Amino acid sequence: MSVSRLYPIFADLASRPVLVVGGGCVAERKIAGLLEAGADITVGAPALTQPLQAWVAAGRIRWISGIFAGDWLTNAWLVIAATDDRGVNAAVAEAGREQRVFVNVVDDAALSSFQVPAVVDRAPLVVAISSGGAAPVLARMVREKLETLLDPSLGSLARFAERWRDRIRQQLRDLGQRRRFLEKLFSGPVADLVRAGREEDADAALAHQLAPGTVPAAPGHVVLVGAGPGDPGLLTLKGLRALNEADVILHDRLVSPEVLQLARRDAHFVEVGKESGTHHTTQARIHELLLQYARAGKRVVRLKGGDPFVFGRGGEELEVLRDAGIPYEVVPGITAALACAAYAGIPLTHRDHAQSARLVTAHCKDSLDTLDWRALAAERQTLAVYMGVAGLDRLSSQLIAHGRQPQTPVAIIENGSRREQRVILGTLESLGRIAQEHTVKSPALLLLGEVAALGKSLHWFGAAPIIDAPAETGAPDLARAA
Template sequence: MTAPLFPLFADLRGRLVLVVGGGAVARRKVAALLDAGARVRVGAPELDPTLQALHEDGRIEHVAARFEPQWLDAAWLAIAATGDDVVNRAVAAAGEARRVWVNVVDDAQASSFQVPARIERGPLQVAISSGGGAPMLARHLREKLETELDESLGALAGLLSRLRHRIRTRLPHLSARRRFFDQLLAGPVPGLLRRGDHVGAEQELLTALARAAHGTGRGRVALVGAGPGDAGLLTLRGLRLLNEADVILHDRLVSRDVLELARRDAERIEVGKQAGNHHTTQDGIHALMLEHARAGKRVVRLKGGDGFVFGRGGEELEFLHAHGICFEVVPGITAALACGAYAGIPLTHRDHAQSLRLLTAHCKDSADTLDWPALAAERQTLAVYMGVAGLQRLRDNLLAHGKPATTPFALVENGSRPEQRVIVGSLDDLPELARAHAVQSPALLILGEVAALATSLHWFGAAPLGATPSAGAPLARAA
């Protein structure tokens, strides 16, 4: 796989850039370089009329000759735009020998840098590159963004640039500046600039800055459900909060793909807990939320699945409420829904399961509080969280209370992730099959007639492993 290009914006003010070629393509490159403040030297036997006029006006230098490698000796960058492949490749080779970056127009393989498609709004620029392999696609995206990015963004960028020192002085902390900018963009300033009221926009910005500088500085906490692992299942609201967060307190099971969606400079703190190894206690998590919120930061408490389904989210909100911390809750796709869907198992089915029970039985104390006779009833689906360590106790209790030994099950390990595994079988063999396949957390147990459908309806990842479900288990809807 080819490594991606490294994007950067170069300051060319007063720096020499060589353009080899004197035709229409070179003319376009020269215009962009002059706009960037570069000192441009054009090497070509002849210049087209526009370039000739620029030379006569003293805006560009001209070397009236065929290319010589020494032309690159004082250059910072070079562009080969002659239309002659031999000459263009010679420019590229000379640049490589001198460690000068060279762009060969329409020849990505020979180029050491690419000139991206650009959208300009004053000092604000958006650059799009396909690595030179699909320039028409980059151009298409540029045209699309041209229609979506308002012209007032250029004026806003100029205003913010002019007031940058004042903003940084009044709001020295990065988290406070981020909140200020978020509120500014959602306020009246962009609309005033769109109408051409630059004076009013500046006054409104300074008023907002004064309010922000004299604010209480109290932060807030968002309890966000990260879903089961597939980053595509994260909600839009959750994504937005991850991009606004100053601090992310995340569970051990939150996938790397989800964390990659967060702000690059956000502080990430793992507060994961797993059976027998509490990396951070619940009281410790409470203390971290309080510490960072009181420091004026935007905190995301990022939980695997959904925070209100065996996620202790209620306890955390009670703590925040008791300490006067503002909070909000963003639900996530809980493991039962995701694992069922990604294993091809409908959790309810009008022929086989009219109800669904979510339960956890990861320790003896929690198992002793369960209503075993109700759990052993027919025509329902049991979704058991955090149950890998207690499968034998679960199996024995269900059998003791009348659950048929042939009841199908599916153990879904790493549900929705690329490494997902599904182990199927019958209740009487549940713990033995789990041990034989070395099932590890995170894994969710789905128990009930619908679990048999995993063998025929699986669509994601490898086919289910394990024993074939009982011949009496339904594999399709009854006629």
């Protein structure tokens, strides 16, 4: 059974009716948390633990004594079933469905309509972790790790920010300027004073920072970020930080959804993808957008697949920003040649096969016309070709015509580093045919050279490579090079 994706929500239960069915130790733990949230709690069960009886006697909770009945749910905002009888729990869940009330059945995701997450409590800052009921122990392990990472003083810092929230909003009406101010506040000397318990000094320091004329207007800024080839784990820490600070993200078509999900949820996303033969957004228009948003005082991330300075036109974009006086910085990414080769188990260099590697672009006829074919056809080197699928026949024929052996191993890596990665192994003379037969589509990278044959024996990620073996044509034994 697949696990449903849950919509995260924090419920305000203060003074709202909540029903807990069950009177044992599990119910006791659940009620303790609900009391902290200020819920109006009714517990229904034939018998109660001593602590629950004491809470009833003290008027903190109400008790319905008896066997569960559907009318117990009347007026309840949500329900927790915490009995050791699955039949009773199922009856509670069914009553919840009929009455449209959310029900959590403890340790039974199939019966539950909501899950209670593992919690890291730095009230009012709360971090909730859920596995959707698939692996609650794993969620608790994640919580334990976060407990060690998140300073206990974060709660005090959150309460301090809450006291100053209205004044900060009045003083800094621009959302981007206010966000940047708060980022500095939470990591600067004011936060240090709060952590040290010196809140009066922190108040004075913040009042000084908010004095008229002391908060400068927010300048626009652009960060070129390399997103890598697709696996979000290959995004650099600096790139992740830039994505979480961005007001606007201009991203290429090939940036993976998993990478985009790491960015700030309230950032403005603009796809500026370009595809061979179909230009969704011209480069000139990308330049216009960069200037437009930066001049409006926005913090802009130009997010590019791979590395912005490897066939990414990042240099052109920096020239435009420099000429316009817009401040910028560059966060490099792992380019496709490095990542795709690694994820296919193909070393770009190898002392037995290749002493050098060349990065080449062959996206269109014009780029093919400018290549130094004689140099590219030299032996004992690896070519990493950022490819346009339509040009493979010509690429193959030119390399063979200039001296590269027709039997030279090649590897086409489609969607490198992603779950759907596909690796096709063949030879230089079969290159165009195998790309057509296997309907290769971008994003794809071609590796050409003796090292490509190692993909047969060294592959480790995703499905095993597809090995082209045309019948009786003198095709090479790819294992020989391995």
